[in-house]
Amino acid sequence: MKLTSKGRYAVMALVDLARFNNINPVSLRDISLRQGISLDYLEQIFSKLRKNEIVQSVRGIQGGYILNKKAKEIKLTNIFDAVDEKVKTVQCKKDSKKGCNGKATKCLTHNLWDELENHINDFFKEKSLEDLVKDNAERRV
Amino acid sequence: MKLTSKGRYAVMALVDLARFNNINPVSLRDISLRQGISLDYLEQIFSKLRKNEIVQSVRGIQGGYILNKKAKEIKLTNIFDAVDEKVKTVQCKKDSKKGCNGKATKCLTHNLWDELENHINDFFKEKSLEDLVKDNAERRV
């Protein structure tokens, strides 16, 4: 059970961005350098974040990205949704009327995995970008 | 972020086993048929469960496996440990004195991932096999 780096990077980059947000757009190049994430990969990630209206892009020289909402209103769950980082505990279709794996009944542990999924998602729904900026203030270099 | 089938199968198989446990050893063949898990794969999984003293094997005709402790005392966390299902949210070494990714400081979101890991592990520590048997009683066929 592990987090993929796409989800992790998305959050790292947004926290980075959120810290400078009120001043100017932040370029991906800067985030790339500060966070040690490949620029090309960041572009993929930010493309999704923009489509999901988490960030806005500012083109041209001195351009970059800014948050599209207040940091308080951006929850982890929004970020993960945007980059397709999903919590998957079962293989069986969630909403199928049938049971799991073609059986008539639910698999023995179906409820457990649902519960686990909810438990994790609750965490994601609570945490906002603002919380992260506050909690994790890294000393400037 | 997803659960691997090794961990899921281990739990499914143990719940199946726990339901018949007081009567006779349960053969992997039966579990395989009931749960739709390949016998060979189950053998790999049970080998680890046995080494970690979650189950005992009973050889010979009418043999199989029985739980090595009371269902109440077997927590999800024990099962996942046994089959190497680990919760991994960070890539950086957990106990390294240095920061993450060779930097001097912790990465911006390090605390967050630690918190998430703990949140998930708490869930695993609470749930016992007994809980699962009670919660998920599947109607016999």
Next chain:
DNA sequence: CCATACTTGACTATTTTAGTCAGGTTTATA
């Protein structure tokens, strides 16, 4: 003594991840 059941370890196809690479387009500003 042998069928049943467990045991072990090597092997492999598939899928996913974590990017790279190439070739754009847009826009601020000098």
Next chain:
DNA sequence: TATAAACCTGACTAAAATAGTCAAGTATGG
């Protein structure tokens, strides 16, 4: 209005992890 800085897009791929399979055992109860 030229151009450099920045974003945008999609195809491609190496490496790792996953989810098993396969083969060849060993132990034991009846």
